Amino acid sequence: MRLPSFCGGIHPPQNKELTVNKEIENYLPTGELVFPMAQNIGALNEPVVKKGDTVLVGQKIGNNNAFVSAPILSSVSGTVKDVGMRLTSCGMLETCVVIENDEKYEKDLSWIPLPNYENNDPKEYIARIREAGIVGYGGATFPTAVKLTPPDPKCIKWLIVNAAECEPYLNCDNRLMIEEPGKIVKGLKLLMRLFPEAVGVIGIESNKPEAIAVMKEELKKQNAFKISLQPLVVKYPQGAEKMLIEALTKQEYVMTALPADVGCLVLNVRTVHQIYEAIAEGLPSTTRVVTVTGDAIVNPKNIRVPLGTSVRELIEFCGGFKEEPAKIISGGPMMGITLRSMEVPVVKGTSGILALTKKSAHLKEEFACIRCGRCVEACPMGLLPNTLNKVVLLRDYVAFEETGGLNCIECGSCSYVCPANRHLTQTFRDGKVTVMAINRKAAGK
Ligand code: SF4
Ligand code: SF4
Incomplete structure (x- = not known):
């Protein structure tokens, strides 16, 4: 059977083999942690702590009351060392809260599971998702609480989980599905309480057979009869929102439309996983899985890492460099941003750190357009x-x-x-x- 896809697109080499079989390892940083206040699309957060304050894991350190925003929470316990301008992965100086890690990882005990979450009014989820600082972890970083409040929830017919992970080299979503499928399916089932007219669809590129098998099994185990799983053609950018909607719902998507205009709501697979953690386990957005990979890295890994950890520390955790990298990228090779320094923090949108040698970085001279089309x-x-x-x-x-x-x-x-x-x-x-x-x-x- 022909798998669904979209028009256009390309087939770059996948290069996922470096980390596809690497189980997620936990890493607890020892150095200072840096939290940029700009970590989502929408309003910029303002620091709500000052130098010398002590903080706990899960404590709010940046906030903005604007509708389109998501707070920043500390991923460590310790003392605020500075509130000021620091270099971030986009190559700019931005307002950051810097925390001296006391390495105790003491938690803010006000974070508990949402009481009676399976039977309560699901609208309570929205406030929890916002307070937990959840955004789109596929890279878009749009505040999830806003996405989950379309003008008319009854118009949503498809709740789509974006598990395509079409960027070459990356395996953070793939490993999460293989290792923690239960939280993803449970998270989607909770969200479906908000959209009673919707069916759930999980879209995964067919180059992830283990994740497809594990997720199918989990759907069966949880009797998730309103959720289906759809393998997709391996083609870049299959995981872009518009391409995914076209492939999964067979609807033509007008360029200017919003997903809700065609009855869809699309969430990244880690976002759904994090929603479950926030609602059912009382865990806010303080960590994420990052794939650290590339032919310049000694021991590529998938790592669950507290937000704010420096890229340098993560690369050291992977054994450092085999040879001097020609390029270090935050994200994947297609949509990632070339880093100017390793002294920048992991943020909510960091899916990968890619270090490439000269041989694989393909640094080429630019020529005039030959109008090849x-x-x-x-x-x-x-x-x-x-x-x-x-x-x-x-x-x-x-x-x-x-x-x-x-x-x-x-x-x-x-x-x-x-x-x-x-x-x-x-x-x-x-x-x-x-x-x-x-x-x-x-x-x-
Ligand atoms: S980067 Fe923009 S212009 Fe280029 S292929 Fe993608 S969508 Fe089209
Ligand atoms: S038409 Fe020009 S810009 Fe487009 S691919 Fe050909 S050479 Fe490049």
Whole structure:
């Protein structure tokens, strides 16, 4: 049977074998931890602690009362060493809370399971999910409590779990499904209480046979008859929200639509897992699983790590480098961000740390466009990357917006196929940031 997929896309080498069979290891950092206040799409958090304060695991250290926001909670106990500007993975100085770790990991005891959570009004979940600081862990970092409050919950017909993990090299979601499937299915069952008209669908790329088998077994074990599992074609970017909706619901997705407009709500698999932990176990968002991999790493691993841990410490936990890396990336090779320093913290959106040697980093010189059209064929959003690149370089941001530049999902497919090595995706990231700043200014914000 042909597996469902979407139009466009590419087939980069998977390179997942380095960590596919590595069980998740727990790591407890010893050094200071750094918590950037910007860890979600939406309003920026303000620090709610000051230098010298003592904090516990799960204690709120950053908050904003705006609707589209999610608080930042400490992942360690210790003393606030500083509140100030620090370098983060996006290469900028941002406001951070720095905590001197006392290595006791004492918990804030106010975090307990939500009382009577299986029978209560499921709307109580929303407040818990917000307080627990939960965001989309696939990289989008949109506050989950906001996503779970569409204008009309009855219009949601599909509650989709994004377990595609289509980025090469990464295995954090794959391992979570293999090792802790129960929490994922239980989390989805809880969420389905919020959307009584919806069915649940878990989409997994077919290159994860063990996860598919384990999750199928778990669905049977839990009598989850309203939830199905759908293997998907291995094609990048299968895990992008719009591509996943097209593949799983066979609906054509208009570029400007929101998932709720076509009856869908999409959540990353770790997000669903974390929702269960927050509601049923009283565990807020203070850790995540990170795949540390690449041919420059001595011993690649999947690691459950407290947020705020430095990238340097994680790489040392993996035995350091075999040889000097040519490139270190936060995330996967397609959508990740090249790191300028290892002295940056793991944040909610960090799915992987990838260290590549010169041989595999493919650092190539950029040439003029030869108008081959490969980028157009590859673009899953139906855009004209060659044209968009030209208008951004000309700083014609009106043309960029008019030709759909804001619909670019920054998947990197166009850059991957370009024989002239044009830095297409990077220019679109810059173009989008500039257009949004221009539009904000025009609106007087
Ligand atoms: S233009 Fe944007 S959406 Fe299209 S392939 Fe390039 S990065 Fe992906
Ligand atoms: S793939 Fe590269 S060379 Fe070919 S049309 Fe697109 S930008 Fe030009």
